Amino acid sequence: MQIQDLPFSDPGVPDARSGPRFLWWLFRNQLSGQLTSLAWGLLHFASVASLPFCVGVAVQAAVDRSGDRLALAGGLMALACAGNAVGDTFLHRAAVTNWITAAARVQQLLARKAATLGAALTRRVAAGEVVAVSTGDVEKIGWFVEALSRFTAAAVTVVLVCVGLVVYQPALGVIVAVGLPVLAIAVLPLLPRATRRADVQREKAGRATELASDTVAGLRVLRGIGGEELFLDRYRRASQEVRHAAVRSARMWSLIAAIQVLLPGLLLITVVCYGVHLAREGRIAVGELVTVYSSVMVLTYPLRHFEEIAMAYSFSRPSAKRAASVLSLERATDTSGSRAAEAPAGDLYDPATGLLAPAGLFTAVVCGDPDAAGRLAERLGGHASEPGTSVLLGGVPLDELPLDSARRAVLVQDKDPVLLSGTLRELLDVPASGAVDPRDALDAARCGDVLAALVQGSLDADDPMDARITERGRSLSGGQRQRLALARSLVTDPEVLVLDEPTSAVDSHTEARVARGVRELRANRTTVVFTSSPLLLDRADRVVFLHGDTVAAVGGHRELVRTEPRYRAVVTRETEEEVLAADALRGDDVLHRLEEIEETA
Known part of the structure; x- marks a missing residue:
């Protein structure tokens, strides 16, 4: 797979049982x-590792003239040198390709999951967490996937060089062969603590991202009540917590890096001291000493990849765990389905409530x-919370x-x-x-x-359909946004349309006109309104x-107002005790007020 071939025609079905399995x-x-x-x-690494041998041969040739x-x-x-240049160039090319294609695959999987779950995604996972997974976590996952092959090449090179040194100069080669594995595993005891600190940093960063998105989304309301400074202070505190966590994590990784520099230096000193002693005794030639010394110097380069893979795994493991938790979410309605693709028609029935x-x-x-109403509306859309409760x-x-049939x-x-x-044309498309x-809707x-507000706020749009809507419709009032969203739903003309409080932000006169318009446009079509x-x-x-x-x-509105006190309590915003204490004329007065509002509208 090359970068120019992205995106994937099919990113596949991920193993989302755990973070390591996903990686x-x-x-x-x-x-x-x-x-x-x-x-x-x-x-690349073999070319780099062969340079000490070449230097040793050259030094010995100069000594022997x-x-x-x-x-x-x-x-x-x-x-x-030629092998080093070619290998390094194409290694970088292949590594970057692996990084980008892995990140692209994860992003496609997340986008597909978001499209499958729809609005249910943010009900199960916080919006800030979704943003963090699809941005920073994707990069960390791609880093580990591409670093794994480079680490494998470095590990194979280290093993081969150690074996070669033991064969070439056993006295010094044994020291190197024993010392290098110690260098490689010396930082392992520190990795769990470094990983925990990285997890804490990532968790705090996710909370800060969520708080920032919530603050930006509600900035207009916050300004209306003078609460923007309060939320900004909360974000400042969250941001400082992220900074402190990042510093603590960086300290641990700095310690690991320092150990990776200190221990190879001690090994090099040991090799040089012992090698000089052997050379004085005439047990090794000068060229052999230079070869071993240069090999130890060069091996510090592939050893850095041991530190990198440890860091990459420590950062990518929690990221992969979070990505797997999102990708493991399932929609009750199967994406393939066991029924025919044709959408059915008929009565809509919820066995859980009897609706x-x-x-x-x-x-x-x-x-x-209201929460129960939201859960029921979600279930009517095919998102059953438990098996066997499907609508x-x-x-x-x-x-x-x-899935596509259920949505139609x-x-x-x-x-x-x-x-x-x-x-607006794109919104309704x-x-x-x-x-x-669309105009009827x-x-x-x-x-x-x-439409008048959109044209007035646009500089170059004479047709309201060409007027631009700002992000999330922030330039419009809550009632205007609700009505545009309602028009978009009406355009789709589904077999069953479920509306959850579609006019909660609309004044009573407009609400009466909207109710009449929806009823006329949806004549002979199944419409369910939670209100x-x-x-x-x-x-x-x-x-x-x-x-x-x-x-x-179940019944007509006016009938239920007269006969069902609990219903009347919800509709009139009275307590059940007040309704039960009222006489029968109370219901007639309510109906009279409703008729007056309708006549005025």
């Missing part, structure tokens, strides 16, 4: 690239607990449908929908049946004032009241 899976999927890197690494051997040493040195939304009707759902559409469990069948608009930056014109959502607004409830064909996690009452 091993990445390595296996890059086996050809790793072998290429290993081959160039062996050429042998021109032929001196010329041979020069030729071997030129060959070693039934008949096909072609406008069903309103009233739930006293049925036309008698077919949604978790048996392919049921669309859930969250309570806080997100608007992406771009033009979504997968749709084609039966609903905008009219049904009563977006006339929104406690009397204006929306009065427009519904059928109202379902949930008390706790079960259906408590």
Whole structure:
């Protein structure tokens, strides 16, 4: 796989059972690239390791005044230098390719998982954690994957040089062969502590990233209540905690690096002292001493890769663990499905609560607990929290449908929908049946004032469809953003449309017009609205009241206001005691007020 071939047509199915298993899976999927890197690494390190032998031959040739051997040493040195240059160049090329392709594979896997889970992703994993995994963690994972082949080449070179020195000069070679493994494993006792400190640093950085994203997202509201300084102080404290953790981690890695410099120096001193003693006794030649000395000097270079692989693994292991935790999340609706790809039609039924939304009707759902309503809305979209609790559409469990079929069948608009930056035309350019014109959807959502605001805020757009929407629609009010999101949902024209509090930020007069527009546009289509607004409830064909996690009452809005005190308490924002204490005329007064609001709207 080359960089120009990215992105992958299929990044594969990762082994997300643990961080190390995920790293091993990445390595296996890059086996050809790793072998290429290993081959160039062996050429590079072997060329570097052969230079001491060439120098030793040249020194001994000069001592013996042998021109032929001196010329041979020069030729071997030129060959070693050429091999070093070629090997280093292509090793770097192969290593960078492995790094980038590994990072790209992880990013594709994360993007695919985000697309599969949809809005359920941020319900299970904090948004800041997702950002940290898809940015910094991806880089660390790629670092370890590409460093592994270079480390393998360095380790093979060290072993070969040690064996060669033992054969070439046993007296000094044994010292080197025993000393180098000690150098390699000397830092192992420090690695667990260094890893723990790196984990703490990464954890604090993730929390700081999450706090920063939350602060930026809510900056407009924070300024409105004068709370931006409070949150900025919190971020400053979190940032300082990250800095302190980074310094503590850096101290440990500095100690490891110092040991990697100190111990080879002690080995070199030992070799030189003993070698000089042997040379004085005439047991070794000067050229042999220079060869061994130069070999020990050169071996400090491949030994650095032992430190690098330890650092890479220490940083990448927690990163791989976090990436694996995201990639292991599963959507209840299977991506392939065991049913036919055609989306079913019919009644929408939730066996967990007993909720039934008949096909072609406008069903309103009233739930006293907003969190329970959100969980139910998520389940209606095919995200069953437990096996066996899948919602049925036309008698077919949604978790048996392919993902694309399930999404065509049921669309859930969250309570806080997100608007992406771009033009209004791009915002409404979504997968749709084609039966609903975007302008009809905008009219049904009563977006006339929104279009006027977009044109007024644009410098060069005469057509509202070409007006640009800022990031997350921050230039618009909450009600305007809600109505644009509602229009986008209406354009898709799914078989079943589930709306969670679609008008919570809209004034009562606009809300009544929106309720009428949605009902007209969605005529003969199944629509489920989670709301406690009397204006929306009065427009519904059928109202379902949930008390706790079960259906408590079903009927028309006005009927339930008169007959169900718990329902009336939720709709009128009164306590159940107040409702039970009121007389029967109380319900008539409520209905009268609703009629007045509708007539005014």
